Amino acid sequence: MTTIDRTKLKTLQQREESRFLADHPKSAALYNRAQSSLLGGVPMNWMKKWAGAFPVFVKSANLAHITDVDNREYIDLCLGDTGAMTGHSPEIVADVVARRAKEGITLMLPTEDSLWVGEDLKRRFGLPYWQFTLTATDANRFAIRIAREITQRSKILVFHYCYHGTVDESFAALENGVVGPRRGNIGPPVNPAETTRVVEFNDLNVLEDALKHHDVACILAEPAMTNVGIILPEDGFWPAAQELVRRYGSLLIADETHTICAGPGGCTAEWKLNPDMLVFGKAIGSGIPGATFGVSEEVAQRISARIHLEDCDVGGIGGTLAGNALSLAAMRATLEYILTPAAFEHMISLAKRFADAVAENIRAAGLPWNVIRLGARAEYTFASKAPRNGGESAAAADFELERLLHLYALNRGVLLTPFHNMALMCPATTEADIDAHTKVFASAAAELTS
Ligand SMILES: Cc1ncc(COP(=O)(O)O)c(C=O)c1O
Known part of the structure; x- marks a missing residue:
């Protein structure tokens, strides 16, 4: 099993943070402006938990995709932490x-x-x-x-x-x-x-x-x-x-x-x-x-x-x-x-595709992680066995590692829920969206373990 080299993790984090800043000048300007009218510069305090120095500001969102004010596009696997499980604005x-x-x-x-x-x-x-x-x-x-x-x-x-x-x-x-x-x-x-x-x-x-x-x-x-x-x-x-x-x-x-x-x-x-x-x-x-x-x-x-x-x-x-x-x-x-039976069938099959691919990459990289799926939702945990309860799962949390993986994905056009490693499918999510995440995940795992 591979353990994560913390020095490497820090170096990767710094590289990804610089890339984030370079890619998001308009979000940065809005975030700076927000400091004088919004407490903490955000409409709700948990928005600060997004990976990166500030949350990206959104221009528009449609079904499984979001475009930010810097015209960057994202596959959205966060989906408003389930609030937009239907896809954005069907x-x-x-x-x-x-x-x-x-x-x-x-x-x-x-x-x-x-x-x-x-x-x-x-x-x-x-x-x-x-x-x-x-x-x-x-x-x-x-x-x-x-x-x-x-x-x-x-x-x-x-x-x-x-x-x-x-x-x-x-x-x-x-x-x-x-x-x-x-x-x-x-x-x-x-x-x-x-x-x-x-x-x-x-x-x-x-x-x-x-x-x-x-x-x-x-x-x-x-x-x-x-x-x-x-x-x-x-x-x-x-x-x-x-x-x-x-x-x-x-x-x-x-x-x-x-x-x-x-x-x-x-x-x-x-x-x-x-x-x-x-x-x-x-x-x-x-x-x-x-x-x-x-x-x-x-x-x-x-x-x-x-x-x-x-x-x-x-x-x-x-x-x-x-x-x-x-x-x-x-x-x-x-x-x-x-939220029809047919939509669930589609979403669940995509979540299986997501979980299978993540599991395969975890195995290939020799990482002591696992991926668990519930219907249309999948999530990876930094423990080799699926946790049985909240105490076990919380003990496996790794805030530094989680932030790096989220920022790595965001910088390559994939949004994960900022609170944990959750990916959710909506009726408009496609196999191509899932495969894009797989590629990013595989690349992050390879960089972390090389
Ligand atoms: C299981 C569960 N129940 C209730 C809530 C509360 O939802 P809301 O914040 O929309 O009130 C949440 C929010 O994440 C949740 O995860």
């Missing part, structure tokens, strides 16, 4: 959104699109009743509130190194087995140890121990973890975990925001899971803000019995723009025409 969604925008955007009244979307979600995921929010974060927060209300329990349970959006309770992690704020948690309202139990994924014993306290309202979980690399559940994990959830009177919220990549009904449909609630955001409206949560018949009855008409607007579940007509129109067009 024509039919853009047309529907443009029409809806002229006919009323936010009304505080329902449109027929909401029924169509609710009926489609019911078919995809099997849960009977749906509500709409602007973000997956909100959908998770509201699902947690419902779980707490109907179980009258205070705690939620998450897996170590999960990510579910900016949900306060989920920014908890284990440190030497003790729950506390996750590294980087900015101004936690309370120590998350008060609100949250944290256990490692794929471990039924620790899950049962945590549930035995009878204070867990719900488990908030991605069916496969996708935010610390991809971590697949072991055979039998979910059937047994679901059984434990029921036995100890908790509820399961399946956050399918990323795992929708497994198929039209996410992992829930693919693996025949039976969650009490389900969350789906980001890609649901092709990037127009919108998300949803669905509930089982039992959850619907239990929560309906506790919400009174007079107070239903001030219960902590809502948002003025939630369920707006524009979001629902975008969701309908996306579900009807873009």
